[in-house]
Amino acid sequence: MAEDNGGSGILWFVAGVAIGASVALLFAPASGEETRSQIAKKTEEGRAAIAGSGKEMLERGKELFERGRKLADEAAEMFERGRKLVDSAAENVEKA
Numbered sequence: 001m002a003e004d005n006g007g008s009g010i011l012w013f014v015a016g017v018a019i020g021a022s023v024a025l026l027f028a029p030a031s032g033e034e035t036r037s038q039i040a041k042k043t044e045e046g047r048a049a050i051a052g053s054g055k056e057m058l059e060r061g062k063e064l065f066e067r068g069r070k071l072a073d074e075a076a077e078m079f080e081r082g083r084k085l086v087d088s089a090a091e092n093v094e095k096a
Contacts, residue, residue: 010053018046 021042026035 011050011057014046014049014053018042021046 022039026039
């Protein structure tokens with residue numbers, strides 16, 4: 001099964017956008033106050049985007065955990081049924 005790195009890719013993309021925007025603002029012909037204001041605004045937007053993607057990744061992790069737990073439970077049930085079948089077959093062989 002292929003590994004899904006969508007959440008990690010989004011995080012790196014947002015970080016790249018934030019860094020690129022900060023560098024662009026530093027070289028833009030604006031006053032220091034305007035530049036600081038724009039940097040603060042972009043930083044807040046980046047923080048909000050990262051927080052949102054973090055929540056999405058947390059939800060995805062919870063979903064994957066639940067799927068894994070269900071699969072483990074199903075595997076344990078199948079193992080138990082197999083053990084009972086083997087025990088039953090061994091008893092039948094001993095009786096014969």
